[in-house]
Amino acid sequence: MKQLLLVLSVVMILLAPGVASAAPSPLKILQKMERKMNAFKDLTLKWTLRVRHPGKKHSAVRFTVITRPKGQRLVRYTYPGDIKGMHVLVQSRDEMYIYLPAFRKVRRIAGHIRNQGFQGSGFTYDDMAIAQWAVYYNVRLLKQTKKHWYLSLKVKPGKTVAWPQQMLRIRKDLGLMDEIHYINRRGRKIKTQRFLRYKCKSDNSHCNPKLIQMVEHTRGNLVSEMKLKGKIRYNKGYSDRIFSVRYLLRSAN
Amino acid sequence: MFKRRWYWLAIIAVIIPLHTARADSDDDDDDDEDEGGLKTALSGFIRADFRYSLPRMNPFWCPKSAGRGCVGDRRVTDVRSGFDRNENTARFRFTVRSGEYKGVAELDFVWTGYMRPVGDLEALADRAIVDPFRIEAHALYFDVTDFLTKGLDVRIGKQIVVWGKADMFNPTSNINPLDLEDSLLFGERVSNNMIRVDYNPWKDLIFSLVWVPIFKPFQLNRWAPIAVKGVDRIPISDASIRRRLHVERDYAEQFLGMPTVVTRAAPIQPEMRIENSQVAFKTAWKMAKMDFSVSYYHGRHGIPQPYLERTSNGGGFVDAVASLMYPKMHTLGFDWSGQIPLGKIGGGGRGIGFWVETAVFFPREVRMPIFQEGLPIIPDGEYDYNGPDEPGVGLPPTIISTRPFVKWTVGMDYTFNRHLFVNMQWVHGFIDEFGAGSFMHKSFIPTRGYADLDVNNDGIDDLDLSGFGSSPCMNLSAGVGDGNLCAKEYLRPRLGDYLVAGMDFKFYKGQMLLRLFFIFDLTGITISEWVGDPTNPTDGRRVRTHKSIFTPDGFSMVIFPSWTWSVGSGVELSAGAFWMLGRRHTKFGDPATGGSVVFAKGKFSF
Structure with missing residues (x-):
């Protein structure tokens, strides 16, 4: 009997660390993160974008983004003057429209523009639009540390995305990512995106980074930064209607 | 004022x-x-x-071999070198x-x-003459959104409504006239007073209705009168009348010393009545992640067409006065845009953007009676359109027939990488082209016409225009020329085909943009002339020869290279050239386009 108790004690001691470090399934981590990222009816953020070219004065671009959880976005540029008044509407991954004040009309933009950097930065419309990963990627837990989970994402067969592989580093305390590595088809890391200075709602149901950095490794580690300006505005009551071509015309023209 | x-x-x-x-x-x-x-x-x-x-800059006008002269023994006196613009604009x-x-x-x-222009010294005291300026209103309107019911918007006032999915060349967009005053701002439109109602009952389904009480024509550039004054270029459909006019006109110039001069070309504005107002309707929707719309427009074409010509003896010249009008038309439009997915090609998630925009035009017929008075040889009264052998004068020549015609723009664009963007369009029917006649339905208009007496193109005249002797070019007793035998014409279809392509190359941290844009006329030129045996020049036949776009006669294009530096904070500096190439009888070699320019601009936007 004593021997049995001893064996059980040893087994429990051996198992204990394993139980303490057992992670939820990577898919659940990802889905939980997506839920938290999209825990709003609509979200309005004002950003200032700067590209930090070495030895050069950083010119700023300012814009407002209204987002819905399904990935619909309305981007309104407010500075500098040569792009002021330009509006971009993202209805879905395949439906994007731009209003250019100089031409006074709404023009559809095809997918070829989606993964090009805008305003000379490393940020693309795809980077801004994607708030869902589980639908497009198979996920695997690479490793975990005391503070982070590291998830490896590979595109699902039949799905078309800009980046076939991504590596997400997710903060355990928030359940939100603080770093993404964008990896091309050949397995080469092209860009790293960092989400810094999270600010959370009082009930912790949603957090938003106040600073987002994009490091482009193919451009000599050039850093583009989006800094949050002003308040984070939740649930102002924007309906689906404002994410329409009609609204774009009405608002912009 | x-x-x-x-x-x-x-x-x-x-x-x-x-x-x-x-x-x-x-x-x-x-x-x-x-x-x-x-x-x-x-x-x-x-x-x-x-x-x-x-x-x-257009070597087709003035080749080195021509010395100071130009193609067709004409000199470039109508478009001169010099500052073309020295403007400052505040918007x-x-x-x-x-x-x-x-x-x-x-x-x-x-x-x-x-x-x-200063007439006297007193004018120098007038600031409006010494330092003139103008005001352009692109918008002066007010909007009411969700008027009476949700989704119903009304906009009243001076505004610009642009329809169509294509870039710049929008055959379905006929509500606002084009502003052609500045060739570098191609595609700009002139605002007009109108009432616009949009109703968006469901998702991206939008109904639009526009009513424009008073018609406004295209804003033309200052070279446009050159086109009207080219008397050999009146767009008469009836070839026999057109050719006779070439011979008679050249006869008057060469043997009577009376060149034909258009002293006045007066566009007649439609009366300001309800029946002359414009109305347009459009329905736009989305289906299978693509955008579609159908539209209807009833109004007028914005470039005036001749509908009456009076010629008289101006004392040493034939004084031609032309009256111009804006032909009425109905237009049915359709457009479609979307993307062609490329799958995993190019990194995945990409697609080529495409658009198709087409419009069917139903024009009202325009005929141009010609009257003459006090001219030698040719009797007073209405011109004898059907010749002396037929009774009566016949019907005046057709300028615009009622035959419906189609214009379209098909295009695509693609971004290869952060540096390179390409946009290409096939344009069938340029913005100023109007009327049936294209590669499908052959109907030509002249870009140049004259009496040609050389029947075998050996540089030696074989026919005699004087009307004396054996030449049948002119029947002096009837005052009628034989255009079939003695006229040579450069012709092109009313609707041409063009390849419009642009390439943007961005560099220097995305701040520098090199843009190479060109318009290539794919139409070519058809030469119509009498070809015969020089020993018996009346023994022959009339021949049409098509000169392709790769021949000096058929080649015509615009090259528009520009460089733009976005300095930052809304400041842009740019320089470039607008280079028109082609002989005078071609689309872009025509002096009425204003010729080639180089430019430099600075702009601060706020």
């Missing part, structure tokens, strides 16, 4: 400081459309624009919102930078 202009400036001067105090707060509140209160916004730019006209767009209401005023104040 002078005082009134400064009164406007005074208003703007008051508006700007008023706004400046509010501008900072506007940026913070610009997403608060759903909240009440008065909100204002100001934007605009200040631009300096210098251009230099260089007609000799202010002022918006006021109050709940569901919005008012917009967008005005350009343009200082032309050169003096108006």
